[in-house]
Amino acid sequence: MMAAWVQRGFGGPDVVSREEVRVPVPASDEVLIRVAACALNRLDLLQRESALVGGFRLPHIAGMDIAGIVVASGGVEGESLLGQSVVLDPVVTCGACAWCARDLPGFCPTLRTIGSSRDGGFADYVTAPVRNCHLYDAESLSAVDMASVPVASVTAWRGLLGAGKLEPGETVVIPGAGSGLGTAGIQIARARGARVIALASGSDKCMRARELGADVAIDRSAGDWVGAARAETSDLGADLVWDHVGGAFLQQAIDACAIGGRVVMSGTTAGNDSTIRNTSIFHYGRTLIGHGGYTRHDMQATIEAYLCGKLRAVIDSVWDVTALPDAMARLESGNFFGKIVIRSV
Ligand SMILES: [Zn+2]
Structure with a gap:
């Protein structure tokens, strides 16, 4: 079992509560990641009030910007990632349709987004396809910084x-x-x-x-x-x-x-x-x-810009995962500068 912030209705902060739920099981092309840090996005707030993204369903675990460590693999493809620090591209696609072939993942008919239309990072563990994992050097970059990167x-x-x-x-x-x-x-x-x-x-x-x-x-x-x-x-x-x-x-x-x-x-x-x-x-x-949807090339280039130091993370505040409601309240207030990030304890 694991701890997770689970949304079971629509409305204010009280529709989300910290619960014990089953640890997700990675599919054959996926890995299991122990979440180290997860940044907040406005969509986390908006979807607490109503379903906006196609495929959203309750109960839901939000949190789209995730950095963590790969702890298990559903198949041979992910075994090389075991023990590695990764930051996740949240957009999960089939990888095989005409849109995926054109690097237009946002139009894939099976599109799901980690943290908005499948379970996300406000939990101890999350699953993601191997191809959504981007490696980073945990010696030189923090999970909090890397979690602030993907979506924004x-x-x-x-x-x-x-x-x-x-x-x-x-x-x-x-x-x-x-x-x-x-x-x-x-x-x-x-x-x-x-x-x-x-x-x-x-x-x-x-x-x-x-x-x-x-x-x-x-x-x-x-x-x-x-x-x-x-x-x-x-x-x-x-x-x-x-x-x-x-x-x-x-x-x-x-x-x-x-x-x-x-x-x-x-x-x-x-x-x-x-x-x-x-x-x-x-x-x-x-x-x-x-604007259109971002491409996998866009995501790769963006993450590389942080890895090589061309861009730097701007962090407003870091909260323990147990204080997620306080972090969400800060996001809702609009009184912040940079990303609001929760970290595991
Ligand atoms: Zn596709």
Whole structure:
């Protein structure tokens, strides 16, 4: 048996409780991982309130960003991983369909995501296919740092480089600078050689965004961020605006964009419906770009960027797994900078 945080209904914190459940058994192409650390994501909160991802079912164990040690293998394929430290790509696919063959795992008909549509890392153990395991050197990198990497960083990587095709010397606007997406995005854009205008709420987060490498940090709570961003570009607008917010933010992103510039649409945290002025696109020759699903190549490249030190983990706080409700409350408060991570005790 093992301890796990099990969700048995929808609603507030009390629908999740710490229980004794059976240790999962890995399939023949899977391994069993003892969870060392697991980072929180907003989807963990959202799915506590309602099922959002196809395939979600109760009871559910959340936690998508997992680092740990391989302790058992379901077949010969995983035996070489025994005893190794791994960080998991949470997207589990068949590996054989036409979409998998095109490296578009997000469209695989059997897609399941560890921690959102199959059991995740808020538990002592989790199973994952061998091909979802990425090795890291536990001597030089901590499980907490590695657990902070996959979901947010690959989303930023995909949004800025894959979909946005950010080029050196371009100016990019990155909202939500204190979120996992923001802290990863600022670093990825800087490493690409772009000029970064970060958006954050409050002077403290703005200061930390600048410390992380943002050239400019605009306090969204101070009012007209579009005007402030345009002023920072001599009123030319940004070459790329990364909209991982959605809702009413989309029109603001378009308005902050240069003539001929691009807006990448990567998220809907502020709502799935946006109203935009058509002229703000066609008159100015701007382009709206859909984020799409990340590829396995995106994930590999993102993790390698951390392994070689090109990017670094930004950790808001670390909590013992027994304090998961407190960690979730911090996520819900919005009062954090970087990833919130739980570690096993
Ligand atoms: Zn497939």
